[in-house]
Amino acid sequence: MLLLPTHTVTVLSRPAPTRDRQNNRVVEWSTAARTSYQGRVEPLSSSETVQQGDQVITTLDCFLPPSAVVTEYDRAEVDGVTYEVDGKPDVYTGHGPLKLLAHQRLTLRRVTG
Template sequence: MLLLPTHTVTVLTKPEPTRDRQNNRITDWSTAVRTSYQGRTEPVSTSETVQQNDQVITYLTCFLPPSAAVTEYDRAEVDGATYEVDGKPEVHTGYGPLAVLAYKRVTLKEMTG
């Protein structure tokens, strides 16, 4: 639930793909529409893979207002780090007097290395 927002979460809406010089479809995230929301984030897990190079995967659960415009194709920035939305966001609604507790739950993933 979204009772105590702890972070500003900036959603980057995925822009339409363009073509590079070799005619490959690319997404230029610098042109993404940026929308900020007050939300709450909680760490879920982090893991490290060591093969030819180190890779760290971090997951966060992010709770946003139910009206937040975010899809599974977008990205989000939290505390200066950019995450990919992992899976479809879920809207949880309350009924009657609990309707004020509605929220949208989004799983965020960051891969480094």
């Protein structure tokens, strides 16, 4: 729920892919449009794998206003750390007095290592 926003979440909208010299599709994230929202971010999980080198996978639950423009192809920055949007965002709308609790829930994921 978006009752108490805890963070500024900056959504990086995925730019259109271009082609490099080898004709591979490349997304240049430095040109992404950036939009900031007040939201709530909560840690969901963190795990480590050691199969092909050490990797840490961090997952966050992120709650944004229902009007936030974000897709499953975008990225988000929280406290200066960039995460990928994992899956399609869920929009929860309320009716009547519960309309104040309307929000958008997305899962943010970061793999390091």
